[in-house]
Amino acid sequence: MTPALLEIADLRVTYRSASGEVPALRGIDLTIEAGQKVGIAGESGCGKSTLALSLLRLLPRGARATGRICFEGEDILTMGWGRLRAVRWSEASIVFQGAMHSLNPVRQVGSQVLEPILLHEEVEQAEARARVSRLFEDVGLAASTAHAYPHQLSGGQRQRVMIAMALACSPRLVVADEPTSALDVMVQAQILRLVDRLVTGQGIGLVLISHDLSVLTSTCDRVAVMYAGRIVEEGPAAEVFAAPRHPYTAALVAAYPRIGDETARGKPGGLAGDPPDPQRLPAGCSFRPLCPVAVAECERLDPPLWPAGAGRQAACIHLRPSDVR
Amino acid sequence: MSAAQLAELRHTFALDKPVVVQFGDYLLRLAHGDLGVSFQYRTPVLRLILEHLGATVYLVGTATLLAAALGLWLGARTAWRRGGAADRANTAIALTLWSVPTFWLGLILIVVFAVGVGPIPGLFPTGGISAPGVTGIFPVVADRLAHLVLPCLTLVAVLYAQYLLIMRSSLLDEMGEDYLTTARAKGLRDTEVLRRHAVPNALLPTVTLVFLQLGTVVSGAVLVEAVFSWPGLGSLFYQALTVPDLPLLQGLFLFFSASVIVMNLLAELLCPLLDPRVRTG
Numbered sequence: 001m002t003p004a005l006l007e008i009a010d011l012r013v014t015y016r017s018a019s020g021e022v023p024a025l026r027g028i029d030l031t032i033e034a035g036q037k038v039g040i041a042g043e044s045g046c047g048k049s050t051l052a053l054s055l056l057r058l059l060p061r062g063a064r065a066t067g068r069i070c071f072e073g074e075d076i077l078t079m080g081w082g083r084l085r086a087v088r089w090s091e092a093s094i095v096f097q098g099a100m101h102s103l104n105p106v107r108q109v110g111s112q113v114l115e116p117i118l119l120h121e122e123v124e125q126a127e128a129r130a131r132v133s134r135l136f137e138d139v140g141l142a143a144s145t146a147h148a149y150p151h152q153l154s155g156g157q158r159q160r161v162m163i164a165m166a167l168a169c170s171p172r173l174v175v176a177d178e179p180t181s182a183l184d185v186m187v188q189a190q191i192l193r194l195v196d197r198l199v200t201g202q203g204i205g206l207v208l209i210s211h212d213l214s215v216l217t218s219t220c221d222r223v224a225v226m227y228a229g230r231i232v233e234e235g236p237a238a239e240v241f242a243a244p245r246h247p248y249t250a251a252l253v254a255a256y257p258r259i260g261d262e263t264a265r266g267k268p269g270g271l272a273g274d275p276p277d278p279q280r281l282p283a284g285c286s287f288r289p290l291c292p293v294a295v296a297e298c299e300r301l302d303p304p305l306w307p308a309g310a311g312r313q314a315a316c317i318h319l320r321p322s323d324v325r
Numbered sequence: 326m327s328a329a330q331l332a333e334l335r336h337t338f339a340l341d342k343p344v345v346v347q348f349g350d351y352l353l354r355l356a357h358g359d360l361g362v363s364f365q366y367r368t369p370v371l372r373l374i375l376e377h378l379g380a381t382v383y384l385v386g387t388a389t390l391l392a393a394a395l396g397l398w399l400g401a402r403t404a405w406r407r408g409g410a411a412d413r414a415n416t417a418i419a420l421t422l423w424s425v426p427t428f429w430l431g432l433i434l435i436v437v438f439a440v441g442v443g444p445i446p447g448l449f450p451t452g453g454i455s456a457p458g459v460t461g462i463f464p465v466v467a468d469r470l471a472h473l474v475l476p477c478l479t480l481v482a483v484l485y486a487q488y489l490l491i492m493r494s495s496l497l498d499e500m501g502e503d504y505l506t507t508a509r510a511k512g513l514r515d516t517e518v519l520r521r522h523a524v525p526n527a528l529l530p531t532v533t534l535v536f537l538q539l540g541t542v543v544s545g546a547v548l549v550e551a552v553f554s555w556p557g558l559g560s561l562f563y564q565a566l567t568v569p570d571l572p573l574l575q576g577l578f579l580f581f582s583a584s585v586i587v588m589n590l591l592a593e594l595l596c597p598l599l600d601p602r603v604r605t606g
Contacts, residue, residue: 088512
């Protein structure tokens, strides 16, 4: 049996700060098969971006990651620097959020797309340049855009450049961290269709990180919902959002108004408080203080992911199998 | 000196006219590129300045190039490894040298390396720009370089801290930027991320400041030139002060101010070449 494209097991990340260790990820388990499109949902501060950065070991100094991130059977967290540099971009690449700052402001965008090609592959300059032109056409940009500087492009164009750059070395996995959050709605839809088309067409695995559930349902096969550094629910995208099994997912879904739904328009749902301070997590289930269906036992038990229907899991005490005490 | 001679001198330098008229005359001649005549040398001030300019450019130009190269290189290194032992040691040494009085450092270097202390022989000349009676291309070049070492070393030691600090702080500003994460994600080595992405961005504010600095360097070498009897603008200025040779001083002040303004202009012209955002903006 070939190993999964990406297999994350018990991934924990803590940041060192002046006031002590701050846990950002608290035991993430997630498997992505080749060509699969997986969405990661959750609100700001739940650890989505930390997860994206840790996949290529890009966390800032002062962050410590433990667990396993197996990429095609090799553990990213323990591989040597040389091997890691070779894996970066040529096998897994990232589309960062806010392409305004993710592109070097003083270099032409074409040369920035060219850079990883020349770095990872032994090709002639001319051939690599021709490939950059093709990449630009693939993402719907004129080949002449390659000579532009980032500040001369619109937000949508810059994000297209980022996508062209991410695909430059034909990776097996693309991680897109909020690729559309800085764009207006029309451009968002274009960019998402573009990512979807390119990734599906080339059989590339996709991790799409977003706080926007509609973005995830329209693009992804499966989604994982994160809360306070853990995955609280996981399953097929459409089912998870149509019939959430975890009360946090339910609250997240309720917070989005739906077209044609009169009650949601008058009274959008939401939570009565903020997520917990990662340095002072409540005992037991971290969602308990905000949970509408909490029971006394939630204070003692931090539930793991339990089966919650076909191909689905959720971490809630109400889903405890009868054989678990 | 007789009263008649004094009166004649006053008349020669037009000192017998009212001050307002003297100033008007000065401005009028200035407009024609005439800076007046030195009391002390009885030569046109402009010619004196041009005669001494070469020596100053030779010394200060060399020192500035070396100081900038050393400072920028060390600044980039210390910022990349900020907080480490090398960062703290380098910054401390640079700041100490910057705080040392220039003339004192020059004198110490003369005592140690030109006069000789204990086992150290006198390696370099104590002052001047060249020794008399040296002929042939190679001996002359060697002689010129030997005379350059100590004053140049003094200037570099005092100047490089500014370049180090400027580069260090501009690079630290860039360190948190997202495009550096992109560069690392592409699989570049840390040194390549630094050289190809971080430094070109950090150089932009640095270049402006270096050029502003260059303008003041011409006048800033007065103390070093005086200590090392270097026949440049600084020594000229120093001698003019002791007389005091007012037309010469005035001419030098004008020249120093002009060089600051010209360097500012150069910085303005250079920025668009380095930063595409300024070009279209």
